[in-house]
Structure formats: structure tokens, C-alpha cells
Amino acid sequence: MIRNQITKSGTSIGANYREANRARSKADFSNKISIAESEASETAYWLEIIEELAWAEIQMVQAAMKEANELLAIFTSIGKNMK
Structure with missing residues (x-):
């Protein structure tokens, strides 16, 4: 179950960012x-769960968590600047 969830959320980040760059309006961009x-x-949440359960190599999980958190910070910043 967690594998499916993290696959969906992790790949959705890039897909929605790509769609945002093809947005038809400011509102559509903001939504994406x-x-x-x-x-x-x-994705960061699921990675935290994987880390706590020790289901994968810790260095790999931490690297993925760092990237997820960096993306989260970027998108949060963009969202705040849109307002």
C-alpha cells in the first residue's frame, strides 16, 4: 500500500508542475x-513512514526526503508569492 501511495504522490509532483507551466490562466497555475x-x-510523509519502519536504506530515504522537502519549500514559496 505505501509503495503505491508514494509512487502516486511522488510522480504527481512533476506532472502537476509540468501542467502548471502550461496553465491557461493565473488561477490554473496557482491551482496546479x-x-x-x-x-x-x-511524499515526505510516506518517506518518513518508510524511514521509521526501516524499510529501505537510510541514506536513500534521507536523500529522497531532502529532495521532497526542497520541492515542498519551492512550491510553498511560489504559492505564497502568487497571493
Whole structure:
């Protein structure tokens, strides 16, 4: 179950960012960025669970968590600047 969830949320980040860059309006851009932000947050959550359960090599999980959190910070910043 966690494998499916993290696959969905992790790949959704890039898909929604790509869609945001092809947005037809400012509102559409903002919506897609918001979705990417939410998916980055969800991915970080699942990575935390994987780390706590020691289901993968710790260095790999921590590297992925760092990237997810960096993306989350970027999308959060973009969202705040849109307002």
C-alpha cells in the first residue's frame, strides 16, 4: 500500500508542475502549484513512514526526503508569492 501511495504522490509532483507551466490562466497555475505542493508534502510523509519502519536504506530515504522537502519549500514559496 505505501509503495503505491508514494509512487502516486511522488510522480504527481512533476506532472502537476509540468501542467502548471502550461496553465491557461493565473488561477490554473496557482491551482496546479498548490496540488504539487500537497503531493510533495504527502511524499515526505510516506518517506518518513518508510524511514521509521526501516524499510529501505537510510541514506536513500534521507536523500529522497531532502529532495521532497526542497520541492515542498519551492512550491510553498511560489504559492505564497502568487497571493
